[in-house]
Amino acid sequence: DTGVSQNPRHKITKRGQNVTFRCDPISEHNRLYWYRQTLGQGPEFLTYFQNEAQLEKSRLLSDRFSAERPKGSFSTLEIQRTEQGDSAMYLCASSLADAAQFFGPGTRLTVL
Amino acid sequence: GDSVTQMEGPVTLSEEAFLTINCTYTATGYPSLFWYVQYPGEGLQLLLKATKADDKGSNKGFEATYRKETTSFHLEKGSVQVSDSAVYFCALSDQGFQKLVFGTGTRLLVSP
Numbered sequence: 001d002t003g004v005s006q007n008p009r010h011k012i013t014k015r016g017q018n019v020t021f022r023c024d025p026i027s028e029h030n031r032l033y034w035y036r037q038t039l040g041q042g043p044e045f046l047t048y049f050q051n052e053a054q055l056e057k058s059r060l061l062s063d064r065f066s067a068e069r070p071k072g073s074f075s076t077l078e079i080q081r082t083e084q085g086d087s088a089m090y091l092c093a094s095s096l097a098d099a100a101q102f103f104g105p106g107t108r109l110t111v112l
Numbered sequence: 113g114d115s116v117t118q119m120e121g122p123v124t125l126s127e128e129a130f131l132t133i134n135c136t137y138t139a140t141g142y143p144s145l146f147w148y149v150q151y152p153g154e155g156l157q158l159l160l161k162a163t164k165a166d167d168k169g170s171n172k173g174f175e176a177t178y179r180k181e182t183t184s185f186h187l188e189k190g191s192v193q194v195s196d197s198a199v200y201f202c203a204l205s206d207q208g209f210q211k212l213v214f215g216t217g218t219r220l221l222v223s224p
């Protein structure tokens with residue numbers, strides 16, 4: 001399978017805990033994006049990387065959120081001190097520069 | 113800022129009916145336009161795209177034409193199938209493809 005993969009697919013956590021999600025992009029893609037999707041809404045942009053550089057962050061990405069792409073390959077998204085409002089589907093996408101984005105299956109986070 | 117407006121769903125059709133899902137956008141500059149589809153239990157898949165005015169994107173019998181004068185990118189299909197039942201998202205990106213801005217999605221239900 002050469003598509004975008006995300007792990008875990010589902011995560012249930014208690015409020016106040018930290019969680020980390022992983023995204024493995026399509027191997028030759030140099031751009032990697034994170035989005036968040038809540039029920040009944042379209043995905044909302046969070047941040048994106050070109051190779052290992054994080055080039056843009058949305059205002060939605062509060063100080064509790066951090067993303068890394070240390071070697072320009074996989075990426076992690078960490079949420080510290082989770083809140084119930086963080087419950088959502090977290091989507092990762094990758095692309096070649098100036099090309100369409102391909103999405104992974106997402107990680108569904110439930111904060112109790 | 114940039115935004116995308118889609119018709120609200122659900123859209124309920126019988127098999128072989130004609131489909132139109134309306135999409136209009138607001139953007140500075142000359143965005144690229146996309147339709148993504150999300151089948152039940154699956155991730156977002158790129159359906160079609162258009163990168164400049166008057167371009168027509170097409171795939172799997174679906175078509176959409178980039179209309180700059182009406183800022184629209186309506187999705188059409190001449191004869192829908194039960195297997196087309198899904199949520200359809202219209203989206204735009206800036207010229208650098210740096211992020212996608214999505215509409216809220218339109219659910220299509222096709223009955224036999």
